[in-house]
Amino acid sequence: MTFLFRLSLALVVLLLGGCEQSPAPALDQQLYIWQRQWTPAHALALRQSQGDFSMLRVLALQAFPGAGWSRARINPALLKADGRPLIAVIRLDGQLKALDQDEVIAQIQQVLSDWQAQGLTPVGVEIDHDAGNARLPAYGTFLGQLRQVLPANLRLSITALPAWLDSPALPGLLETVDSSVLQVHAVSDPRQGLFDPKQARHWAQRWSDVTTRPFYLALPAYGVALLTQESGVPVVESEVPIDRGGERRELLADPQQVAGLAADLRADPPQHLAGLIWFRLPLAGDRRAWSLTTLGAVARGDNLASRLALQWGEQGGLYDIRLVNQGNLDSPWPQRLTLAVGACDGVDALAGYTLQQTPGLLTFTRIQEGRLAAGSQRAIGWARCTKIDQGGFNVYP
Template sequence: MPFFFRLLALFAALTVLNGCNQPDAPPLDQQLYVWQRQWTPAHEAALRDSRADFSTLRVLALQAFPQDGWRRARIDPLLLRHDGRPLIAVIRLDGQLKTLDQDEVITQIQQVLGDWQTQGLTLAGVEIDHDAGNARLPAYRTFLTQLRSVLPATLPLSITALPAWLDSPELPGLLATVDSSVLQVHAVSDPRLGLFDPDQAKQWAKAWSRITTKPFYLALPAYGVALLPETGGAPVVESEVSIERAGKRRELLADPQQLSTLGSELRQHPPAHLAGLIWFRLPLAGDRRAWSLTTLGAVARGDALRSHPSLQLSEQNGLYDIAVTNQGNLDSAWPERLTLAVQGCDGADALAGYALQQSPDLLTFTRLRDGRMPAGGQRAIGWARCTHIDQGGSNVHP
């Protein structure tokens, strides 16, 4: 074989081998928003248990409202110092603010950053969260330019960004003023249509990657909201804080399976400049409208998701407490029905959320309303006083 053809054959063989030995896609950086205005003792466990899976904390620091003015989040600096992860302070400027008083806003930001530093917190960056309309992007760029000039040169500045800005010719200039951006791809349109559309999120991410030349992140949902009855206009949205209002609530929850699939696709085929994912928000124990931290961590790692509801009985002197546990890593709905094979029952009842039907050898608990059971959690269903309950002959129907 002539030398030239031998060289071609060798090159082809090396190409095939290299293709077969391509390394796995690098893991995307995983970060967390800590978005509670009032910190509680539950933050300690949540921060501790999230440390292994999430590299950086983006913590709500300060908010400006159209009517109520400035509100600081009441953080626990001792917990943040002990946590030790990179810390980014998030400044929320409500999109309904008529204008941004640049001097006032910058003064407020400098004060809160100075107070955090006095409390022993070392900042890895500042993020401005402002849902400006496209017509106001030139003024927003002017504000960011001024803010950048007064912040330490070594302190990175980022912004939360909206997909609607993709239609604006001002976007490249706006992105040039900051070090990175966080594209919010959840709850960006009519909430009645859902919190999240993975196909739309991928399209936005690809479009964003073609415009920005700097690192960007995707802000993804790990929470739910309730839509309250409309009285005209946009629906009222209830999230972390309950709203005193009558009427049936329609619950919306981001689907962990959808987000897990999206994460896998982004790891395998990341858009240019995509630096990582930021999850909204750090869940606390008892947070009824957020994924459990177990589920959030599993999604972030790309683990296979499954829920595993099972019957849990505890007995003392013939009195059985009846509960269901979720031994999987995926939050699940309350079981639709439980059937228990029993003998010699002289009393039984269901707890709130379930109804009981009783026959001599069978107890049937039927769900009356929807509810969620976190991964690793437990839900009490009822009680029974019986001579025997056959756990092997009992069933949980998801």
């Protein structure tokens, strides 16, 4: 190989290397905190979420038609100790007939002042207002006025709806804010489900074609119940119970479906997509949210799996029998479980299951729906037996 040929080859390699695009930055992961009343459970949830989520978007203030203004009762000491950047979220109900711009701005300024007095220094304000398309021009005017009175170092963002994609006012509206959060869950008839990954990807791509600013996707990590009414229009029950009888149909965003979309977005992000924001921070005992274990696994892109097993403890021949989830994916209660035992002179099932005893075998059968969070356990029954076979159990989904 001549010197000139080696030199030419080296130049080609350098040129080709220079043409390679640098990898896209990893998508940021953030969390909504949406509880109106903070509890001691927030302390553990905040600690456990530290490693996976960079920023907290905290419900601060809500305006309801007829009911007026309502402050979220946050715990400023916990947020200050947590140390992550904060965005104060202002929820303006979409059913408000009109926005009193001066009143809304005064309320926002008061919240920011109160937060600062409590030692909190938010980096931004997010306006969550489900305005109809006909009202987007007026909404844009309000946002422009708000931008002028907010301190220059505070970012202004909005929660946005896919329906706005059909509005000619959308490009101008997006120019008034620093970023937008496209909500791709619970945006249509709840009877059709909370989330459609293909539709969400389609909306994200269309949004990237309209905006010139960074945008985020708000993804679901929760469920709701639909209460039937005589009119046929369902009432949605979420984290706050509704004191009303009737049938409840539970809907839950499927972690594996959402994880599939998140993986697709990481591999091929639409232009301007800056990150994912998860709704919402789950607390211990939150029956309509993914566990924090499952949420963290989805956010990291881990492989998801439930590992259900039976465990028991014995004292004086009395066994308490527990169902455990040793995986990272929340699981429905299994339909049936069997356990090999010796002679038993007393057995019973606990809430959610019935028990059938046959020679050498206990069979637990589910009689109501429920979920077992990843990493948790629940008692399903007890038995007074001579022995229980350590490996003699089966779980049937």
